[in-house]
Amino acid sequence: MNKSEHLDSVIKTHQITKEEKLLNKFRERNKEVKDDLFEHYKGSIYNPFNSGSYAKNTAINTKFDFDLIAPFKRYAFGTKGTLKEMYEDVYDFLYEKYKDVAKVKKQKVSIGIEFYADSENDIVKIDVTPGRELNEKQYIEDSKLNLYVYSRYGKFDAGSERIQTNIQAQIDSIRNRATTEKDSIRKIIRLLKVWKKTKFDYPTKSYFLELITIKAFDNKTIAGNLWDKLKTVLEYIKDEVTKDSFTLKDKGNSSNDLADTLTESEKRTLSNDMKNILDRIEENDENIKTYFPENAKFKEDKKEENKYQVKGSGFFTIPPKNERFG
Amino acid sequence: MILTNIEIGLSIEIDDKLVGNLIYIGKKHYPNEFGGFLIGNYSDDFKKLNITDTILPNRYKSTPFLFERENIGVDEQFEKFYKENPQKFYVGEWHTHPNNLPIPSNMDIKAMNNITNSKEVAIQNPIFLIIGYNKIKTELGFYIIFKNKIYKYETVNK
Ligand SMILES: [Zn+2]
Numbered sequence: 001m002n003k004s005e006h007l008d009s010v011i012k013t014h015q016i017t018k019e020e021k022l023l024n025k026f027r028e029r030n031k032e033v034k035d036d037l038f039e040h041y042k043g044s045i046y047n048p049f050n051s052g053s054y055a056k057n058t059a060i061n062t063k064f065d066f067d068l069i070a071p072f073k074r075y076a077f078g079t080k081g082t083l084k085e086m087y088e089d090v091y092d093f094l095y096e097k098y099k100d101v102a103k104v105k106k107q108k109v110s111i112g113i114e115f116y117a118d119s120e121n122d123i124v125k126i127d128v129t130p131g132r133e134l135n136e137k138q139y140i141e142d143s144k145l146n147l148y149v150y151s152r153y154g155k156f157d158a159g160s161e162r163i164q165t166n167i168q169a170q171i172d173s174i175r176n177r178a179t180t181e182k183d184s185i186r187k188i189i190r191l192l193k194v195w196k197k198t199k200f201d202y203p204t205k206s207y208f209l210e211l212i213t214i215k216a217f218d219n220k221t222i223a224g225n226l227w228d229k230l231k232t233v234l235e236y237i238k239d240e241v242t243k244d245s246f247t248l249k250d251k252g253n254s255s256n257d258l259a260d261t262l263t264e265s266e267k268r269t270l271s272n273d274m275k276n277i278l279d280r281i282e283e284n285d286e287n288i289k290t291y292f293p294e295n296a297k298f299k300e301d302k303k304e305e306n307k308y309q310v311k312g313s314g315f316f317t318i319p320p321k322n323e324r325f326g
Numbered sequence: 327m328i329l330t331n332i333e334i335g336l337s338i339e340i341d342d343k344l345v346g347n348l349i350y351i352g353k354k355h356y357p358n359e360f361g362g363f364l365i366g367n368y369s370d371d372f373k374k375l376n377i378t379d380t381i382l383p384n385r386y387k388s389t390p391f392l393f394e395r396e397n398i399g400v401d402e403q404f405e406k407f408y409k410e411n412p413q414k415f416y417v418g419e420w421h422t423h424p425n426n427l428p429i430p431s432n433m434d435i436k437a438m439n440n441i442t443n444s445k446e447v448a449i450q451n452p453i454f455l456i457i458g459y460n461k462i463k464t465e466l467g468f469y470i471i472f473k474n475k476i477y478k479y480e481t482v483n484k
Contacts, residue, residue, distance in 0.1 A: 309449070318401055324392065
């Protein structure tokens with residue numbers, strides 16, 4: 001046995017334990033929201049399920065994206081109920097339910113519930129995406145849902161009701177691919193999400209980054225060490241996104257092109273950002289830390305290193321008298 | 327030998343000769359328990375404890391299941407170590423478990439807490455070494471109470 005290797009693995013497993021602790025908090029909250037939705041919309045809703053990064057095995061350890069899909073029945077909000085009414089109703093319900101313990105806010109197609117930091121300063125965030133089956137009972141067959149677009153989202157206008165997607169198929173596609181391509185795709189996706197997290201409110205969706213990474217692996221020979229692989233994917237994104245012919249088909253609905261979720265100028269920004277990352281890292285390896293920072297949380301833990309200490313100022317001790325050991 | 331506890335990230339270095347000596351002294355009292363005080367100092371970064379010497383008690387009671395030591399008549403020896411360069415001081419205690427494993431008994435845990443929390447003890451985290459032995463083998467257990475929890479050190483190399 002190699003001792004150092006063993007120690008390394010011990011350290012890593014300790015980190016996983018920490019990660020798992022946080023993950024468990026998410027799981028608990030997630031279940032709570034899921035149960036509340038199912039209870040409140042009894043008879044009008046199918047089983048809510050998770051479609052987020054966690055289910056896609058691409059979660060970054062600082063923040064798990066928990067996306068919860070709430071699949072409503074066709075007439076859940078009346079025979080004339082609109083997607084907007086569905087969205088607003090779910091928002092109102094979640095707001096009332098969680099306003100004292102969380103920030104509840106409207107997002108592009110989902111409603112974000114960001115629970116206030118707990119005693120360990122961990123923040124749990126669950127995004128609830130309400131969707132409605134296309135026709136009565138059709139969801140059971142095709143898993144397709146219509147979503148409501150609340151804010152402006154690429155070339156779809158706010159208030160539009162056009163996005164239609166098979167979220168279950170999205171999850172399956174990434175899961176299968178990630179397991180067959182060993183860990184490479186997963187690692188690159190993780191890295192890209194770490195990078196995205198360094199940006200404030202970046203318009204590119206995580207799902208966009210996931211799909212384009214897969215597409216890069218489809219179209220390029222991606223080999224070498226992790227940096228070589230990441231570099232190839234960054235180059236691919238830089239070169240491809242701004243092309244007129246660029247498409248990014250949603251695995252859940254091939255008529256849905258993720259390329260349309262970004263405006264032309266947002267695509268240029270993405271391409272420029274990729275170029276910048278590549279150039280700056282080319283200039284100086286150290287810059288990789290800026291774009292792909294380590295998990296500050298774990299770093300803090302490392303900083304807060306334990307030491308042997310004294311109670312007062314000196315070390316001199318006469319041991320306490322009459323101690324008994326057994 | 328060097329021992330470490332990965333969870334708290336602290337280690338201990340103890341001279342092999344000293345370990346051999348403690349085992350030798352402990353076994354001389356068979357079938358009774360025996361023990362003493364541990365002397366040493368810390369590394370510059372306060373992450374490693376060096377255990378260098380022992381002071382044996384002047385007065386003690388011992389049976390196969392009990393070891394009670396007093397602190398009478400040892401002051402001078404502690405002062406002598408404290409004047410050395412580098413300075414050495416009381417860092418903990420050791421005792422034996424004849425025919426038994428080096429696992430702290432309830433009485434040991436009580437003593438460890440008493441000593442750790444004693445106002446007379448200058449250091450926050452004294453070390454407790456238990457030497458368990460039988461005819462066939464000898465095992466060492468190094469323990470520390472850190473933030474109210476007991477941790478055991480593991481050997482990393484010899
Ligand atoms: Zn004992």
